[in-house]
């Protein structure tokens with residue numbers, strides 16, 4: 345497809361971090377400087393005029409609001425974790441969705457934020473600190489090594505634990521305790537794995553960089569990414585107590601999206617999961633490449649500013665008990 349430049353008339357979005365500030369106060373504060381309103385679909389998301397630059401705004405610097413696009417903000421909202429749940433964010437750095445989960449859970453329950461890359465795990469820690477969330481453990485390790493039926497201890501180190509940071513002197517004791525005792529009673533998994541990023545503006549502007557060609561598609565890289573994405577999604581589907589799984593990418597490629605979901609459907613069905621329809625009022629659905637793809641959600645890289653893909657798996661019979 346021909347490159348289309350991002351539509352600069354599209355609005356900007358910020359997500360209110362309700363752990364630190366309520367939506368009305370954010371509206372009031374931002375309303376002093378900007379025309380601002382609530383998004384009609386995503387709770388806690390505010391819409392501002394195009395080009396609004398908030399990067400140095402005090403509410404951003406103190407973690408009261410996060411500059412986060414609408415499509416990206418849909419992901420944790422679709423998982424819809426309840427306060428008190430144990431949630432696994434499988435591939436979590438830099439942590440925008442992790443701290444969104446914490447806000448949705450009102451800081452109650454536990455989030456295990458897994459990240460393979462050490463430097464990115466540090467960025468994740470910074471995001472968690474900024475958010476003020478007190479229920480997140482950062483686990484530096486490979487999601488694929490988490491035994492769905494065993495303790496997390498074999499995976500890697502819990503390198504940051506906001507539950508205990510208030511008293512650094514007991515931090516190491518608490519983390520040893522967690523390593524030994526944390527059992528995966530995980531109710532929900534957010535899986536936002538490494539992807540090509542082909543739905544993001546930065547990727548779409550790649551061709552403007554010197555020595556890149558516009559029509560270059562790295563098939564080998566896409567195949568490798570898709571293989572990992574399938575493995576990771578199949579792994580998420582094998583956690584016994586999990587009721588909800590969200591799979592998301594910021595890619596527009598079928599091979600990373602519909603094809604990944606389609607490939608795990610037999611496993612999903614035999615493990616008691618079915619596809620559910622996130623935001624049924626949203627028009628753009630999955631590409632019609634298999635029966636059931638209408639459940640999937642896509643956003644358009646130009647019309648919606650970012651090209652995201654979201655699939656929601658729900659354990660059959662768990663819908664009625666979603667408050668537990």
Ligand code: SAM
Pocket residue numbers: 434435436437438439440441442458459460461464485486487488536537538539
């Ligand atoms: N969800 C994040 C957010 O919204 O801020 C973005 C996640 S990014 C798309 C994917 C992340 O997964 C990268 O930071 C990458 O290092 C990490 N990752 C890749 N393979 C992983 C694995 N096997 N286990 C855990 N994390 C992994």
